[in-house]
Amino acid sequence: MKRFGLDDITADRLLSGRVAPADAPPGYGTTVDAIQAVANSSSATDAARETLTVAAMVEAVRSKMPAHQPLRRRSMLAQLLSAKVAAIAAMSVLGATAAAAATNTLPAPAQTAISHAASHVGVSVPAPNRHENAHATPQHGMPDNGGKANAGRHSASAGDNAVGPDATGKAKYGLCTAYAAGPSTTNPHSGKNDSVAFTNLQKAADEAGMSVADYCKNAEPPTNDGTTTTTGSVPKTDTTPASNSHAATPGSNPHGRTPPVSTPPVSTPPVSGRPVSTPPVSGPPVSTPPVPTPTNSHRP
């Protein structure tokens, strides 16, 4: 049979199955039949393959969803905040501890540890007053009631039970050193200046008719000559670095001014000797899909 040329419209209609075999152009009847056979054929769906494929697709779609990112960001923010909070808390504790240690008002074990540790970094922190020295005279720089000195720190008054160190005796140098350190930089409300020790220092200066700064100018490091075995209330000068000794020794201050503030490191070694660290966030970030997820009982 002779075939006629097809125009574009007829060709389009043939291929889109819109031409019935009876209406087919001459020579294209069997072609229309073949096209109709394809158009009318139906393929049964393989249920097992469909289940597998759909489950895999759902998995792929969900793994690409950005729903995890905001949660992850929140998680990172939470970690940063946790770290900041932990750092602030640690600094507050350290600041208060440093002030308390400088005024010898910590419990004996803590005072011992800090005094020992601070001696290695050149900071003079008085050692605790042992119980057996609790009956020593105040001239030896020890409180006459031992641990009650701690109560005086909290009462912020020297007239209570607490007596505190003797600012005219061996404790003078240590008190002056602590005084020169100034207020706590991290905790200005630590009450350092209201402590019994500083009250004693102020009282001693008043009795000498001088300001505390002037009174501290002639503070000399006590010597460890064995005559006064007061076991630790004496600041160790042999571990004081040159810069600190210069600052805390008025006699070597050519300007005659108030001894410059010898800034003891705020980061007084922690009592436990372990660095403060932010606890790691355990476990993966919790993720919640943004849409209700259907039960996927078909998932392989």
Next chain:
Amino acid sequence: MAIGADFDEVLSGAKAGDEVAVARFYRDLNPTLVRFLGAQAAGLGEDLAQEVWLALARGLEAFSGDEDGFRAWMFTIARRQLITHWRKEGRRPYRTTDPADLGDMDTSTSPDDEPDARVLADEAVQALVAGLPREQAEIVLLRVVAGFDAEQVGAIVGKRAGTIRVLQHRALRTMAERLAAEPVTK
């Protein structure tokens, strides 16, 4: 069959990982996809279609468009999948199934030894494009099986609509010459 007015809702559901929405796309388009792929890679239509669906799922989040656009996108992926398959095979057939081999096709895969609808559909598609150059067969399949017009086919294969029309004319003439010589098996 088309999704129609529900398309946007189904698409949103599928993007959110809704299994029902994903299954609706699959049921609507997979038979056509399998036929398109099986006609060009005999016996591999189902496997290749599965890979196309997974690739589609991975890129679904970035898709935006209507139902026609979605179907065109899926067949674009399918076409690339075929090219990848041929590259792995180390050969790219110039022609589809040789018409002489059509009678040797195994049609007894069902448990009852009766050719099922899927096999018959595959056979009908194979018979339609048998002997056509691959390029023409692809255009005929996209037009007849997938139902795209010349412009849409041009967008999928990266050719002008005029070129598509020239190629489809040639394909129709070749099909008419061959089919006139042998009756179509329905």
